[in-house]
Amino acid sequence: xxxxxxxxxxxxxxxxxxxxxxxxxxxxxxxxxxxxxxxxxxxxxxxxxxxxxxxxxxxxxxxxxxxxxxxxxxxxxxxxxxxxxxxxxxxxxxxxxxxxxxxxxxxxxxxxxxxxxxxxxxxxxxxxxxxxxxxxxxxxxxxxxxxxxxxxxxxxxxxxxxxxxxxxxxxxxxxxxxxxxxxxxxxxxxxxxxxxxxxxxxxxxxxxxxxxxxxxxxxxxxxxxxxxxxxxxxxxxxxxxxxxxxxxxxxxxxxxxxxxxxxxxxxxxxxxxxxxxxxxxxxxxxxxxxxxxxxxxxxxxxxxxxxxxxxxxxxxxxxxxxxxxxxx
Amino acid sequence: xxxxxxxxxxxxxxxxxxxxxxxxxxxxxxxxxxxxxxxxxxxxxxxxxxxxxxxxxxxxxxxxxxxxxxxxxxxxxxxxxxxxxxxxxxxxxxxxxxxxxxxxxxxxxxxxxxxxxxxxxxxxxxxxxxxxxxxxxxxxxxxxxxxxxxxxxxxxxxxxxxxxxxxxxxxxxxxxxxxxxxxxxxxxxxxxxxxxxxxxxxxxxxxxxxxxxxxxxxxxxxxxxxxxxxxxxxxxxxxxxxxxxxxxxxxxxxxxxxxxxxxxxxxxxxxxxxxxxxxxxxxxxxxxxxxxxxxxxxxxxxxxxxxxxxxxxxxxxxxxxxxxxxxx
Numbered sequence: 001x002x003x004x005x006x007x008x009x010x011x012x013x014x015x016x017x018x019x020x021x022x023x024x025x026x027x028x029x030x031x032x033x034x035x036x037x038x039x040x041x042x043x044x045x046x047x048x049x050x051x052x053x054x055x056x057x058x059x060x061x062x063x064x065x066x067x068x069x070x071x072x073x074x075x076x077x078x079x080x081x082x083x084x085x086x087x088x089x090x091x092x093x094x095x096x097x098x099x100x101x102x103x104x105x106x107x108x109x110x111x112x113x114x115x116x117x118x119x120x121x122x123x124x125x126x127x128x129x130x131x132x133x134x135x136x137x138x139x140x141x142x143x144x145x146x147x148x149x150x151x152x153x154x155x156x157x158x159x160x161x162x163x164x165x166x167x168x169x170x171x172x173x174x175x176x177x178x179x180x181x182x183x184x185x186x187x188x189x190x191x192x193x194x195x196x197x198x199x200x201x202x203x204x205x206x207x208x209x210x211x212x213x214x215x216x217x218x219x220x221x222x223x224x225x226x227x228x229x230x231x232x233x234x235x236x237x238x239x240x241x242x243x244x245x246x247x248x249x250x251x252x253x254x255x256x257x258x259x260x261x262x263x264x265x266x267x268x269x270x271x272x273x274x275x276x277x278x279x280x281x282x283x284x285x286x287x288x289x290x291x292x293x294x295x296x297x298x299x300x301x302x303x304x305x306x307x308x309x310x311x312x313x314x315x316x317x318x319x320x321x322x323x324x325x326x327x328x
Numbered sequence: 329x330x331x332x333x334x335x336x337x338x339x340x341x342x343x344x345x346x347x348x349x350x351x352x353x354x355x356x357x358x359x360x361x362x363x364x365x366x367x368x369x370x371x372x373x374x375x376x377x378x379x380x381x382x383x384x385x386x387x388x389x390x391x392x393x394x395x396x397x398x399x400x401x402x403x404x405x406x407x408x409x410x411x412x413x414x415x416x417x418x419x420x421x422x423x424x425x426x427x428x429x430x431x432x433x434x435x436x437x438x439x440x441x442x443x444x445x446x447x448x449x450x451x452x453x454x455x456x457x458x459x460x461x462x463x464x465x466x467x468x469x470x471x472x473x474x475x476x477x478x479x480x481x482x483x484x485x486x487x488x489x490x491x492x493x494x495x496x497x498x499x500x501x502x503x504x505x506x507x508x509x510x511x512x513x514x515x516x517x518x519x520x521x522x523x524x525x526x527x528x529x530x531x532x533x534x535x536x537x538x539x540x541x542x543x544x545x546x547x548x549x550x551x552x553x554x555x556x557x558x559x560x561x562x563x564x565x566x567x568x569x570x571x572x573x574x575x576x577x578x579x580x581x582x583x584x585x586x587x588x589x590x591x592x593x594x595x596x597x598x599x600x601x602x603x604x605x606x607x608x609x610x611x612x613x614x615x616x617x618x619x620x621x622x623x624x625x626x627x628x629x630x631x632x633x634x635x636x637x638x639x640x641x642x643x644x645x646x647x648x649x650x651x652x653x654x655x656x
Contacts, residue, residue, distance in 0.1 A: 028356040033380055049610040052361055111607065279439065282377040282643035284610040315610035323651035 165198025220262025411440025493526025548590025
């Protein structure tokens, strides 16, 4: 049901929501008096850390695998991922009894590799800086006949992530709030595109801002330039989940239409946000999952006198990394 | 509206819920596919860590201070607490513009002392093992005319905590679940008594089990004996929030009627539950707040084929203590 350009539409997201009912968690919308006081605005938190597998990625993976026919599913699925998509695909595949093979960088957080194996997937590791994960995955898929589940640049993946946007709109309604803005953690842009499509349909007038790590603000720069721009290959960030080389083709085509200006936050602001989430919100957030919160806490986004939804997109992080950060 | 024996009734809890509306957080009811699979039952999590001040204690404190007249409030409130009641009273007092003085053990977690001061209260410290906190608080109250807000053994405090029980019953209904059991973290017994009264009214047939640290299972032993028994003064536990010397007079009078058998978990099981909450649930739970979860994970409570509500009562813990535990 994608449109003529092959892009997903709101109807695809609504269909994904029906597929995910009873399979994915309808994560709550949380509010903190402290965070409101600190920002001078009203902040509503969408904690996708409470989603199955600890990130929103389960939504897209589940929507994707649900649409494969039985014969295709039997040949298995394959994915490449730094960790959250890996876990999402592994858990969704397990739900449908589908074998899963996941190509992961060898320096991915151990918790993400362990969890992916824990959901029953076979993990193949590679060197993030020297090998091409797309090539490895394509080679494995060709050999086994498995179906590749793209991490962001596919209409089914985007539509699945967009179900979080439907929930945000519905839950804001339940709270009697019209959001002025939704801040979305952004890597390849799938979550931003999905939420953006849903919000454009259900909450007109709400700005959807992608938030990226400094040095990986490819979507922000691409939106400003009106064309896809890649990151400097020498860039580094603690946000392991958000290190995509550049915007996706489909995701950028959508985000160019529906996203407001992109924001960027540095590692220090991310660490501050993780500590705040730990200390005050009592939520475990990984670096890449904390960038939207970092934007409101650091002032990169001015939340004063506005209603702002902040997505916490993932919470999978190694204990040593986590403790190094929260001990501050 | 207490009954003839001075005990709170369900009507007091319903009145407290009206007082708390818009002041306290209606914490969500969460569910984890992993936790269900691991226990073989259906577990519904009531995360009071998401309550204002990071624990349920705000409920009782707010219900108490809301009932003081303006003149009494102006003289201030006073409380003694190892930390969560301290923060609850401090934050509730700030909400009503009431000065607060809190008597805290000098070895309380620094985060609890800092937060209590952060809410604007004056903190007076004492030696937990050599001085009597009730005497210190009574002396200060006499001098200033401030009103003592008891941590658990007062009808208003108990009624406030019971609002969590109303929410549990309502939210289980929204989930279409009749709970077989509710497991409540238990120190002085106020949360158990409040939730127990609400559940007895709204969810008949549901067993409410207090869960305590090993060595501090005074309520379990008192329930079994039919009379109040204190803990061995030499007992130690990492659950700093649950070190009450024995059951309260009012709380035990209620719990003797409405509570099912008490359960106890050792420090190792508590640590395991905190790690599980961090790793899988993405929730920050302090030792004393994790005992009910520890009961289902350790098998001290058999959750298989049952619907069980698990209360996470608090999440205030120092970074060093927390990291020592989650690094396992």
